[in-house]
Amino acid sequence: MTIRLSSLLLPIYLLFSLSISAQNKEREFVSANLNNNILTLNVSDGKIIITPYSDVNLEIHFIEDSTATPFPSNAIIDEPYLDKITYLNDEHQIHFATTKISAVINKKPFKICYYRLGEFLFSEEQGYFSNDSISGFRFNLNKTEHLFGAGERALGMNRRGHRLQLYNRASYGYETHAELMYYSMPLVISSEKYMLGFDNGASGWLDLGKTEEDILQFETIGGRQSYFVVISDTWQGLVANFTELTGRQPMLPRWSLGNISSRMGYHSQEELESVIDKYIEDEIPLDGIVLDLYWFGPDVTGHMGNLEWHRDSFPEPELMLRRNKEKGVKTVLITEPFILKNSGKYAECAAQNLLGTKADGSPYIFDFFFGTTALLDIFKPEAQDWFWTIYKKHTFSGVDGWWGDLGEPEVHPDDLLHVNGRADEVHNLYGHEWAKVLHEGYRNDFPETRPVILMRSGFIGSQRYGLVPWSGDVNRSWGGLQSQIEISLQMGMQGHGYMHSDLGGFAGDYRDDELYTRWLQYGIFQPIFRTHAQEDVPPEPIFWPDSTKNIVREYINLRYQLMPYNYTIMHQNAILGLPMMRPLFYMDENPELLDETKTYLWGDDILVSPAVEKGVTSQKVYLPAHHIWYNYFTGEKHYGGQYVDVPVDIKTIPVFIKAGAFIPMVPKFMNAEEYSSKQLTLHYYHDDAVHNGHGYMYEDDGKTKDSHLKQQSETILFDCINRGYLTFKLTPLRYQYEGMPQEREIEIVVHNFHRKTKHIKIDDKEYKIGGSLRRLNKLDEGAAYKSKTGKLHIKTKLSNNILTIITE
Incomplete structure (x- = not known):
């Protein structure tokens, strides 16, 4: 079951999208006023309010009729907080900046440009426009930008060159292509690492260079006329800054x-x-x-x-x-x-x-x-x-x-x-x-x-x-x-x-x-x-x-x-705000990866490339550069920065673990009521070329709201230092919560360990490394090495104190 916009409305959208520039008069600057770090620009057709909510974002709100009741914000939840604002107002320009993002307002002709740490990002082409039935904003794009976002679509990763309707609508039985789906968002993410969002829930369109090649145009039938800009110099920082502004997902049970x-x-x-x-x-x-x-x-x-x-x-x-x-x-x-x-x-x-x-x-x-x-x-x-x-x-x-x-x-x-x-x-x-x-x-x-x-x-x-x-x-x-x-x-x-x-x-x-x-x-x-x-x-x-x-x-x-x-x-x-599934370019900024839709990161340390074609017997998988990767199923080692051909059968898909990663696992259980990490297997993927490995594990009771904010949780830090011998350090940072193990039985499994190590030291106790896992399983503490698998198994216990293990 679907719904369409009125058949009369669609031609109006198309008509006005092609003639906006010609019908709007040039905006003229009148005056500026700075109050409590909020800049108000009075212009010939209304006023523009620029609000920094932190040092990495700005909201720009155009108000055409100051007597009308303003539409409320739905996207932004943050409260403005700033340590420093720079404001310079001269004859030709206004510079308004936090420590990281700045808006430069040219007075004649009127135009707003945006910068990150002094580096130009993008500019308004016309900024706000309004006609009889439609209003919105227009921006310039550079010729090399990839554009992501616009909510849920099946279009390929780069949405540039599309004109996308903003109207949440069912898409029954879709497959590889769906331009309009259940969850559209007036939100654009640039490969230049900025986000441009429109705080407007009305029906509309995002034209991402479809009608005019280097113009981004947001169009709407009404509602709040505002947009916000979020910036970062990293992909992880960009989603973190965006979710700080719009809200973070609470932990699920x-x-x-x-x-x-x-x-x-x-x-x-x-x-x-x-x-x-x-x-x-x-x-x-x-x-x-x-x-x-x-x-x-x-x-x-x-x-x-x-x-x-x-x-x-x-x-x-x-x-x-x-x-x-x-x-x-x-x-x-x-x-x-x-x-x-x-x-x-x-x-x-x-x-x-x-x-x-x-x-x-x-x-x-x-x-x-x-x-x-x-x-x-x-x-x-x-x-x-x-x-x-x-x-x-x-x-x-x-x-x-x-x-x-x-x-x-x-x-x-x-x-x-x-x-x-x-x-x-x-x-x-x-x-x-x-x-x-x-x-x-x-x-x-x-x-x-x-x-x-x-x-x-x-x-x-x-x-x-x-x-x-x-x-x-x-x-x-x-x-x-x-x-x-x-x-x-x-x-x-x-x-x-x-x-x-x-x-x-x-x-x-x-x-x-x-x-x-x-x-x-x-x-x-x-x-x-x-x-x-x-x-x-x-x-x-x-x-x-x-x-x-x-x-x-x-x-x-x-x-x-x-x-x-x-x-x-x-x-x-x-x-x-980091998603559980992450694009490969979060780790490797190879421009070719901007379009990758077959392989992704599951957290920081696991790479997955699901088999999505019938009868596939091998799969070409890109492994991010500057890392070494191990096939989860075979243990085979691969260097990053290249594509590898991975054989697959019906029982396997390509899954790789990053060298230097800690992967905590527990024995099989039937439901969350049975869950316990009292018995913990900590897999460490060693490689001689990796000098430092890091990770952590977060635990709480699994059900109490905001446990991580209430000191009702624990975090265990994992570190491995490789200096010709391995030093493992497990650091518990503990509060109390229901069901917390006061002591854990831990087995550290060191993968790809091919050294003639005779002893390990667990805190101040020294143990000779044996060769029988069956014998090790009967001990409270000790170590065994299996040369056929290349795995070192270390068994010990962890309670409230830092645990140090050294292979000698």
């Missing part, structure tokens, strides 16, 4: 990193419980299960808006939720903002004026796939309170997470009125506001709980509300799989580090064991591991042949064993 089972959908309590039992029987770890439409109705159409258990199919939901928890499985329910006219909630919503309206104030009623419906006015405080009351009741009964579906909204008539404007004026803010309702509801009523909020639409900054996006109704095909890496990398660069896909593919009845296996192998190294599909082909591995199930089980076990590593890169996202 640990169980969200486990296996989550979903389909459209589980029809009954009996069916759902039998699926969980089948996972347990097949010894496949499981942490979550998601209920689609049937929890509130017996079939697909006619029941949306009931938002209560359909007791015929789910006769004892509270008991079911409790039994799920006893098995270590959390339950997530779907909800939608559409209240069907024959649903159980319509009468009270209409009576309380909670719905979008027509011009006369009556509920706006329309037809779409699921029935005759109204739409909840999510912007109205009374509607927010009403919606949260329903979420709160079910959360108290045992629901662990929420899925907000169709929240573009999927059907949103142009003339439907919300409390804050027409549909087109606020369309792209709907999912953003919906996520905020859940986030603030949890903060007020469940302040210690980390919510899981799955939603497929939002706005710039929605990550701060804990929104976990997925890539929508992708086709179950090789083409559908091939677009997923690009989508997740792009969204991660735009602040959404948990973008993921319906594993196995959602739409269609194509059944292929190889495709299913490859998609789930990729899923091990995507932020959320959640299988989901229509019912034609089962999304759960328990319903596939043993040959497929056995491979998938091993990969799911690997994901669980990697939980300490995965949880740590979740922590990096929370404190720095």
